[in-house]
Amino acid sequence: MTWQQLICHTTVEHQEAISAALEEAGAASVTFEDAVDQPILEPLPGETPLWDLLVITGLYPAEEDLTALLLHLELHRHSWSIAEFKLEQLEDRPWVREWMDNFHPMLFGQRLWVYPSWREVPATATEAVKILLDPGLAFGTGNHPTTALCLEWLDGEDLVGKQVLDYGCGSGILAIAAAKLGAAVVVATDLDPQALxxxxxxxxxxxxxxxxxxxxxxxxxxxxxxxVVIANILSGPLVTLAPTLLSYLKPQGRLALSGILADQGATVAAAYEFALENTQITAKEEWLRLEGQAKA
Structure with a gap:
């Protein structure tokens, strides 16, 4: 089957209106991309993570007449802050297969593997702790550095028999990792019912x-x-939630926080330092993980 795609450059304020217009015109899919290479991370629970400037793309069968949609977008060009939009024909290629081929099993730490349902963990990984997780609407597949930082930390912790809180669980990947690594009970919370x-x-x-x-x-x-308490959200909420997250931590309990850009590390650390000891900051690309142990 051949396809065509309508590509629209706009701002985050109008993403809902434009994506709704694309869907109403019969789009097989609607995707969002960063327009200016702006970093983005795991969202605050309940929020849709989008860039300030973005590209919205609607995918349609090649034979679909999109004249009405093009006129509709032209009519709303200024009110929806549409910088440009264009219609492109796509060559006939196995798009679904190519998309699936982009996802491979990923190793975090020494033994924690995350893999999609259409692939297998390498047979040589005899001590593997496996998490089956297909890319989907809920955020957190391990691809983002903040998720990777948390998974690597969990892999290095002794979780056997422990009680763990995953605050802002998203897809549940961190909660599942903790359970697979031996935690007795994991509580996963999120503001978004869809994440739960x-x-x-x-x-x-x-x-x-x-x-x-x-x-x-x-x-x-x-x-x-x-x-153990782990939270992979945004630095602002991490600072605001510091008293709450610390209140859930046992004396000598372990805390890990991520979703922190490099220039935000000092601010987040300052919100927790009075209650923690043996703190450590680990970096991956431009992101940080803050970890520590609650004072007795």
Whole structure:
């Protein structure tokens, strides 16, 4: 099957209106891309992570008449801050297969593998701890440095028999990793109900029972403390949530935070330093992970 794509350059304020217009015109898919190479990270729970300037692309069958859609976009060009839009024909290629081929099993730390359902972990990885996770709508597949930093940290921790809190669980990848690495109970929380649904579904696909990973909204978190707390969100919320996250940590409990750009590390560290000892900052590309141990 041959395809055509409509490419529209706009701003984040108008992404909903434009994507809705593309969908109403019968788009087989609508995708978002960064227009100016602006970094983006795992979002604050409940937020859609988009760049300030973005490219929205709608994919349509080649024979589809998109004249009405083009006129509609032209009519709203100024009110929707559309810098430009264009229609392109795509050569006949196996797009789905090419997309799938881009995703390979990924190793984090010494033994933690994340792999999609259409691939296998290398047979040589005899001590592998495997997480089955297909790319989807919920964020967190291991591709982003912030997720990788958290997965590598979990792989290096002794989680056997521990109680773990994943604050801002997204796809559930960190909660699943903790459970697979031996945690007795993992509580995964997120402001977005869809993230909780994704976590439940991904846990089920990884043969984890409902009592192994408990999901809830932040306001429904049980009043207890945890051996390990991990949060991969944004630096601003990490600073705001410092008293909350620290209140969930047992004395001598372990804390790991990510979603922190290099120039934000000092600010985040300052919000936690009074309660932590043995703190350490680890960098991957332009992102940081802050870890430490709660004071007794």
């Amino acid at each position: 649904e994704a976590t439940v579904e991904n846990a089920r696909r990884n043969q984890l029972t409902a009592d192994k990973i408990i999901t809830c909204l932040p306001e429904d978190l049980p009043a207890q403390r945890y051996d």
